[in-house]
Amino acid sequence: MREAAEGCARAGIGFIGLWRDKVSETGLSESARVVRDAGLRVSSLCRGGMFPAVAAAERRARLEDNRRAVEEASALGTDVLVLVCGPVLGRDLEAARVMVEEGISELAPYAAEVGVKLAIEHFHPVLMQERSVIVTLAQALDIAERFEPDQAGVVDAYHVWWDPDLYRQIVRASGRIFGFHANDWFSPKPDLLLSRAMMGDGPIEIRRIREVVDAAGYGGPIEVEIFNQDIWDAPGDEVLALTKERYLQHA
Amino acid sequence: MREAAEGCARAGIGFIGLWRDKVSETGLSESARVVRDAGLRVSSLCRGGMFPAVAAAERRARLEDNRRAVEEASALGTDVLVLVCGPVLGRDLEAARVMVEEGISELAPYAAEVGVKLAIEHFHPVLMQERSVIVTLAQALDIAERFEPDQAGVVDAYHVWWDPDLYRQIVRASGRIFGFHANDWFSPKPDLLLSRAMMGDGPIEIRRIREVVDAAGYGGPIEVEIFNQDIWDAPGDEVLALTKERYLQHA
Numbered sequence: 001m002r003e004a005a006e007g008c009a010r011a012g013i014g015f016i017g018l019w020r021d022k023v024s025e026t027g028l029s030e031s032a033r034v035v036r037d038a039g040l041r042v043s044s045l046c047r048g049g050m051f052p053a054v055a056a057a058e059r060r061a062r063l064e065d066n067r068r069a070v071e072e073a074s075a076l077g078t079d080v081l082v083l084v085c086g087p088v089l090g091r092d093l094e095a096a097r098v099m100v101e102e103g104i105s106e107l108a109p110y111a112a113e114v115g116v117k118l119a120i121e122h123f124h125p126v127l128m129q130e131r132s133v134i135v136t137l138a139q140a141l142d143i144a145e146r147f148e149p150d151q152a153g154v155v156d157a158y159h160v161w162w163d164p165d166l167y168r169q170i171v172r173a174s175g176r177i178f179g180f181h182a183n184d185w186f187s188p189k190p191d192l193l194l195s196r197a198m199m200g201d202g203p204i205e206i207r208r209i210r211e212v213v214d215a216a217g218y219g220g221p222i223e224v225e226i227f228n229q230d231i232w233d234a235p236g237d238e239v240l241a242l243t244k245e246r247y248l249q250h251a
Numbered sequence: 252m253r254e255a256a257e258g259c260a261r262a263g264i265g266f267i268g269l270w271r272d273k274v275s276e277t278g279l280s281e282s283a284r285v286v287r288d289a290g291l292r293v294s295s296l297c298r299g300g301m302f303p304a305v306a307a308a309e310r311r312a313r314l315e316d317n318r319r320a321v322e323e324a325s326a327l328g329t330d331v332l333v334l335v336c337g338p339v340l341g342r343d344l345e346a347a348r349v350m351v352e353e354g355i356s357e358l359a360p361y362a363a364e365v366g367v368k369l370a371i372e373h374f375h376p377v378l379m380q381e382r383s384v385i386v387t388l389a390q391a392l393d394i395a396e397r398f399e400p401d402q403a404g405v406v407d408a409y410h411v412w413w414d415p416d417l418y419r420q421i422v423r424a425s426g427r428i429f430g431f432h433a434n435d436w437f438s439p440k441p442d443l444l445l446s447r448a449m450m451g452d453g454p455i456e457i458r459r460i461r462e463v464v465d466a467a468g469y470g471g472p473i474e475v476e477i478f479n480q481d482i483w484d485a486p487g488d489e490v491l492a493l494t495k496e497r498y499l500q501h502a
Contacts, residue, residue: 162376
């Protein structure tokens with residue numbers, strides 16, 4: 001946490017997206033202090049969600065955990081909690097989708113009370129069995145539009161670039177976009193989760209997507225989110241320098 | 252070819268789907284004879300397509316190859332040619348999609364003349380960089396509906412199970428469904444192409460999809476299409492016996 005925050009500060013990057021597992025390692029108030037001391041702001045907290053579970057008690061436990069995630073986001077000074085909604089259960093895709101909708105419905109009033117927006121992340125369909133049954137921007141918006149315009153879909157280039165309906169849905173998402181994740185597609189994929197590429201190393205038209213997101217009125221921070229072990233293993237300052245360069249070139 | 256055909260005959264399976272690379276190894280007329288001698292019929296020929304290419308000369312060469320594929324389908328006694336439409340070129344997804352539409356438009360009149368239907372296969376989005384920029388049933392139908400109702404989208408459980416719009420699109424596809432591929436999802440995926448599972452070993456509601464396909468009026472053969480090295484390496488008769496059992500249980 002400290003290494004990342006200080007690296008961002010040195011690289012002139014003003015925001016950092018935090019993950020709860022790292023926040024938990026460092027401690028909540030210490031994390032807030034580290035970010036503040038580095039002169040940064042938190043762009044979002046990741047992640048709430050994981051709503052589907054077979055047992056009702058487990059679903060209640062997860063809802064409690066989501067309420068804590070909302071509180072942590074607030075304590076870290078960000079108003080965006082990213083929701084990774086959760087995978088299919090066995091073969092019952094429909095049931096999992098219903099549990100996601102119920103979970104968000106139950107969480108939303110509390111989030112609104114605390115002043116935190118729920119950013120429903122729509123995942124690449126290849127991750128449906130591991131991460132989320134919400135796999136298109138249209139589907140995320142179908143849920144988000146049931147609420148006041150302070151719950152919506154994060155746009156993640158990696159997850160959405162394939163969608164023939166993408167640009168129309170981004171326009172539809174106007175006023176409900178709470179984030180933009182820049183990254184690129186990497187193929188072949190020895191690992192479905194970790195095979196994301198540095199911007200510019202894959203086939204995604206990141207700038208085109210970003211421009212449509214801009215036109216749809218999103219003016220918040222853009223997060224670079226690249227799950228890739230090679231990048232994670234590289235020296236932090238080099239990664240940040242390359243990230244800045246590629247961001248300016250491609251995003 | 253002979254081993255597969257004779258195995259199907261022994262197992263009481265009446266149709267076989269053929270691939271052009273195997274047909275080419277055996278020879279076209281010999282392939283037709285092997286299938287006929289085994290008492291089978293050909294459910295479809297796979298594959299035409301692969302329309303996008305940077306050079307115009309290469310696109311023309313591919314169109315010629317597609318015309319040969321149409322003739323081969325006809326010679327093999329099937330009226331269905333499956334189109335694997337082709338991947339993105341560099342970062343220009345739009346250009347690749349336009350080339351696919353142009354390729355199909357150029358091929359369709361000849362296919363109609365010969366009496367062969369073009370079955371536009373819509374691929375799982377994870378395969379967009381390797382196989383096809385046509386990644387939803389809706390997108391395949393948007394193209395197919397420009398033609399007489401004898402060009403349409405093959406439904407493949409593996410490719411479509413994630414789609415929130417699936418059942419609505421299958422209903423829309425009524426009269427334009429020329430095939431149904433039964434298989435299951437396999438995750439993690441050491442290989443994106445080969446990681447398909449035997450029916451029943453994954454999360455796909457194959458029967459539910461099949462029933463909606465039935466209700467949409469499809470009455471043709473159902474193909475079991477499982478790209479999986481372990482299954483390919485197992486003894487043929489065992490695979491066919493398991494396939495029959497799982498088909499009856501799950502499809």
